[in-house]
Amino acid sequence: MYVILRIAAAVPTxxxxxxxxxxxxxxxxxxxxxxLTQGYASQEVLAxxxxxxxxxxxxxxxxxxWLGHVVVGDLGESFSSGRSVAPELVSALNESLxxxxxxxxITVIAGWWLGDLAAWRANKPLGRGxxxxxxxxxxxxxxxxxxVLVALFGVILNxxxxxxxxxTTTWAGWLTLKGxxxxxxxxxxxxxxxxxxxxxxxxxxxxxVIESDFPEALRARGMPPRYIRAxxxxxxxxxxFSIYGLQISYMFSGLVLVxxxxxxxxxxxxxxxxxTARDIPSIQAGILLSAVVFxxxxxxxxxxxxxxxxxxxx
Amino acid sequence: MKFHDGSDFNADSVVWNMGKYYDKNAKQFMAQxxxxxQSKAPDVSGWEKRGPFTVAIETSNPSSxxxxxxxxxxxxxxxxxxEVGSSEAFALxxxxxxxxxxxxxxxxQRAELSPxxxxxxxxxxxxxxxxxxxxxxxxxxxxxxxxxxxVDWIEAVAPDTVDLIKARGAKLxxxxxxxVWGYMxxxxxxxxxxxxxxxxxxxxxxxxxxxTKVLNGLSxxxxxxxxxxxxxxxxxxxxxxxxxxxxxxxxxxxxxGPDKRLRTKVLAVAxxxxxxxxxxxxxxxxxxxxxxxxxxxxxxxxxxxxWGARPLGADAPQSHGxxxxxxxxxxxxxxxxxxxxxxxxxxPRGLNWGYAxxxxxxxxxxxxxxxxxxxxxxxLYTEFNGAIIDEAFSAYVAHDAFPRxxxxxVSGYVEGYNGIxxxxxxxxxxxxxx
Numbered sequence: 001m002y003v004i005l006r007i008a009a010a011v012p013t014x015x016x017x018x019x020x021x022x023x024x025x026x027x028x029x030x031x032x033x034x035x036l037t038q039g040y041a042s043q044e045v046l047a048x049x050x051x052x053x054x055x056x057x058x059x060x061x062x063x064x065x066w067l068g069h070v071v072v073g074d075l076g077e078s079f080s081s082g083r084s085v086a087p088e089l090v091s092a093l094n095e096s097l098x099x100x101x102x103x104x105x106i107t108v109i110a111g112w113w114l115g116d117l118a119a120w121r122a123n124k125p126l127g128r129g130x131x132x133x134x135x136x137x138x139x140x141x142x143x144x145x146x147x148v149l150v151a152l153f154g155v156i157l158n159x160x161x162x163x164x165x166x167x168t169t170t171w172a173g174w175l176t177l178k179g180x181x182x183x184x185x186x187x188x189x190x191x192x193x194x195x196x197x198x199x200x201x202x203x204x205x206x207x208x209v210i211e212s213d214f215p216e217a218l219r220a221r222g223m224p225p226r227y228i229r230a231x232x233x234x235x236x237x238x239x240x241f242s243i244y245g246l247q248i249s250y251m252f253s254g255l256v257l258v259x260x261x262x263x264x265x266x267x268x269x270x271x272x273x274x275x276t277a278r279d280i281p282s283i284q285a286g287i288l289l290s291a292v293v294f295x296x297x298x299x300x301x302x303x304x305x306x307x308x309x310x311x312x313x314x
Numbered sequence: 315m316k317f318h319d320g321s322d323f324n325a326d327s328v329v330w331n332m333g334k335y336y337d338k339n340a341k342q343f344m345a346q347x348x349x350x351x352q353s354k355a356p357d358v359s360g361w362e363k364r365g366p367f368t369v370a371i372e373t374s375n376p377s378s379x380x381x382x383x384x385x386x387x388x389x390x391x392x393x394x395x396x397e398v399g400s401s402e403a404f405a406l407x408x409x410x411x412x413x414x415x416x417x418x419x420x421x422x423q424r425a426e427l428s429p430x431x432x433x434x435x436x437x438x439x440x441x442x443x444x445x446x447x448x449x450x451x452x453x454x455x456x457x458x459x460x461x462x463x464x465v466d467w468i469e470a471v472a473p474d475t476v477d478l479i480k481a482r483g484a485k486l487x488x489x490x491x492x493x494v495w496g497y498m499x500x501x502x503x504x505x506x507x508x509x510x511x512x513x514x515x516x517x518x519x520x521x522x523x524x525x526t527k528v529l530n531g532l533s534x535x536x537x538x539x540x541x542x543x544x545x546x547x548x549x550x551x552x553x554x555x556x557x558x559x560x561x562x563x564x565x566x567x568x569x570x571g572p573d574k575r576l577r578t579k580v581l582a583v584a585x586x587x588x589x590x591x592x593x594x595x596x597x598x599x600x601x602x603x604x605x606x607x608x609x610x611x612x613x614x615x616x617x618x619x620x621w622g623a624r625p626l627g628a629d630a631p632q633s634h635g636x637x638x639x640x641x642x643x644x645x646x647x648x649x650x651x652x653x654x655x656x657x658x659x660x661x662p663r664g665l666n667w668g669y670a671x672x673x674x675x676x677x678x679x680x681x682x683x684x685x686x687x688x689x690x691x692x693x694l695y696t697e698f699n700g701a702i703i704d705e706a707f708s709a710y711v712a713h714d715a716f717p718r719x720x721x722x723x724v725s726g727y728v729e730g731y732n733g734i735x736x737x738x739x740x741x742x743x744x745x746x747x748x
Contacts, residue, residue, distance in 0.1 A: 088421060162459055260452050
C-alpha cells in the first residue's frame, strides 16, 4: 500500500514538472519563431509556421495539445533539425548513459567506501587526511576539472583522447579497453565532487551510529568487529538513500558541462544546443526528461529507504 | 552534371527545388527551410522551365542582386527525395551535386563524407579518402584535439590558443572575408544618434587596431562593410581613425561633455553565429567609449532574440529601449547591406533596424537594384558603400579573419572568399608526420 501511495504521489509531481517545462520556455521573451526565420520572413510564411507549430492557439490549449502528444510519445519536431525530437532525445540519452553507467557505480561505491573508512578511522591520521581530501573534492567545479584533465592528459602527457566517443559509439565498443580510454576523463570530471559529497555524508551518518549505544552493546556481547561494522552500516543506510538519490540526479545536470568539454553528444550537449538555438520543442522535451529522471530516481530512493526503515513510511 | 545518386541535374530539378522553398502547396515544400531562403531572396514570385537547362525566375520587384542570393537556394536531388519520402529521411541521406557526398550522419555526433568521383569538374575531385566532421563546442578542447593529433583541422580558433597552436607546429590560416562586426545606430528622432556628429564621434572613439591586438591578430580593423583594400570599399570622405580628441570635440558640438555624459543601451549577445567574441570585444569598445564620455550599458539577449529584433526595429519592445544594435553581417551578398541601410527597408519590410535614412543612400539603393550591367552595378554599389560610411549609420569595428588551424601534416587547403558558408577542401592532402 505504501508503495502504491508513494507512486501515486509522484504523479502530480510529474504533472507539475510538465507544466513547468512548458511554461518556462514560453515565459522567455522574444518570438519563438526567431530561430526558424533567422531574420526577415514574410507575414505569410510566419503565419504558416505559427499555425504549423500551434503558436497561434491560447497557451492552455497549447499545453494540453503538447501534453496529449507527450503521453503518446510524440515530443514534437525540432526547430533546428526538422526531425522528430523523441528519437533524437533517446539517442542523446543513450550516449549519456555510457558515461553514467560507469560514473554512477564509481560514485556510489567510492562515496560509501571512503566515507566508511573516514568514519571508522576518524581519530587517526588516515581519517583526518581523508576528511580534508574529501572536503577539497566537494569544492572542485567539474568544468574546471575537465579543462585541467584535458590540458594534462591531452596536451602535456598526450596519454588519453580528449574528445569524442571513439569506439564507444556502440555499447560493444564501450566494453573495450580503447573505449574505456575515451571514458576515463569525462567520468573523472563528473564523479569527483559527488564522491566528496557522498563520502562526507556517509562519514557523518556512520559516525552518528557509531556514537550511539548499540555498537557498544554488541561489542559487550562479544560480536566480532565485522559484524558490528555491518550492523552499523545497516543502520546508517536508510538515512543516506535520499542523499545518494539526489546526488545521482544532480549528475545529470553535471553532464551539461562535462559533455561540452569532451564533445560528448549526450543529453547535456543536446540541451545546450537546443537552448542556444531556442529550439523550443527540444528544450521542453529535454527539461521534461531530466525532470522525470529526477523524480523517478528520488522515488526509487524513497522506496528503498522505506523498505529498510519502516519508520520513514509516512 | 549529376547528383550523387546518379540522377541528372537539369531544369526540372531546379523547378522542383524552387517549389521546395516557395510553393507551400507543393509536396516537397519545407516551411522551415522556406523561411530561411525567403528571408534571403524575398522577391522571387515565379519560375518557369524554358528548356532542358534553362529556368526563368520572376521577381516581384527589380532585383539585380538576385544571383548573389542563389547560394542559399541549395539544390537537392528530387530522385533521392522521392526514394526516401520525407525531408526528415532526406536529411539523413542527402544527395547534392558537390565534390563531397555525405555517406553517414549521426546528428550532433559526426558526419562522414567521401569524394564524389562523378563531380563535374574532374580537377576538383577531392584528394582525401574521407572527411569526418565532429562538433567540439569548447574552444580549449578543440585546440587540444588538434595539437594532440586527434583531429587534423579545427575551425573558430580562440584568440588565447593561438600561441599554443603555433608552438606545437600546427598551421594557423586566416583570411578576412566580407564579414563585419559592428554597431547599428538608432537614427530615429529622439535618439541621440539621430545626430550625425554623435555617430561620427562614436566611430572615432573606437580603437580598431587595439581590437586586433585584443583578438590576438584574428581580426582586421574595419571602417566599412569591406576591408579597405577590397574594390567595393568605396571612397568615403569621412576618414575613420582612432581619434578620441576629435570624438570629444564632436560630442561637445552635439551638447555632450564631462558634465553631460551620454549613456546608451546596446542590444548584444554573449555569442552566436558570426558574432566573433562579443563579451571581450564589447568590453573593449565600452572602455574606449568611456574615455570620450559615452557610457555603454549592454542588454544581453540570446542570439535568436537579437536576430528576431532586427527586422522589428529599434522602437519595438524586443529591442528593449536600446539605441545601438551589435551586429555581424556577411556582405558577400550585397542585398543585406542594402536591406540594412535603405529607407525602403524600414521594419517590417527589411533589416534597417535603426531607421537610417539618407536621400543619397536611397537613390543609390534604387540604382543598384535596377542596374543589370555588372560593371555599372559594381560601380554603384561601391559608391553606396562610401555613402553609408559618410553617413555613419553604423560603426564598423572588425572584419573576422575566420581563423582555422591545421595539423602539421595537412596541406593543400585553399581559402574561399565568401564567408563561412562555403569552403572547398577538395585539394587537401594528409601526409605522414615523419
